[in-house]
Amino acid sequence: MPSDALSRFAETIIKQANDIKNQNIQNAAKRSKDKFNAQRAEIKQRSNDEMRIALSKIKSEASRRAAAAEEEYKTDLLKRRNQICDEVFGEAKKRLEEFTGSADYADWFSRTLSDAFSEISAADAVCTVLPRDRALAESFGARFDVKTTNNDIIGGFTLESRSMKLFCDCTLSAELERQRERFYTESGLTVGD
Numbered sequence: 001m002p003s004d005a006l007s008r009f010a011e012t013i014i015k016q017a018n019d020i021k022n023q024n025i026q027n028a029a030k031r032s033k034d035k036f037n038a039q040r041a042e043i044k045q046r047s048n049d050e051m052r053i054a055l056s057k058i059k060s061e062a063s064r065r066a067a068a069a070e071e072e073y074k075t076d077l078l079k080r081r082n083q084i085c086d087e088v089f090g091e092a093k094k095r096l097e098e099f100t101g102s103a104d105y106a107d108w109f110s111r112t113l114s115d116a117f118s119e120i121s122a123a124d125a126v127c128t129v130l131p132r133d134r135a136l137a138e139s140f141g142a143r144f145d146v147k148t149t150n151n152d153i154i155g156g157f158t159l160e161s162r163s164m165k166l167f168c169d170c171t172l173s174a175e176l177e178r179q180r181e182r183f184y185t186e187s188g189l190t191v192g193d
Helices: 002-099 103-119 131-138 172-186
Strands: 126-129 145-148 156-161 166-171
Touching (some): 002 172, 103 131, 103 166, 131 156, 156 172, 166 172
Parallel strands (some): 126 145
Antiparallel strands (some): 126 156
């Protein structure tokens, strides 16, 4: 019988060894699977991060290009608006220059000078005109000095009193510039958001 006991003892040892071996195989397989799953999750996370970064770069580049295109469009619109404005006011300037040669201009000049002089009737008043308008200013009959200028004022005059610290710009070029500013705001030719 000792051989039966020895056989059973050997079988028990072999069974325990097989159980330990199978347990070690299962543990190794679980560790391998856990490691694989962890690496897979890490790769997936890196992939998602890289896609987010790439998407962010694409969106940023698209926004930059859209902003550049919009800026170029606005610049072109501003150029065209200024071109239209230059054409309109170039024509207006020609008509004002024609007006300065008419009989209506002399009437306008006298009325406007009368209105301005009622505001600035000082002994030190100076009326500045183009050389061709000197006679019109001197014929007004008021006490002020008349000076001439070669500046491009188109027509009209300035009236100034240093003692009263008053200055009145009744030149046609100043009126044309005021109308230009008004045109920008009221014409609907605005460039905005």
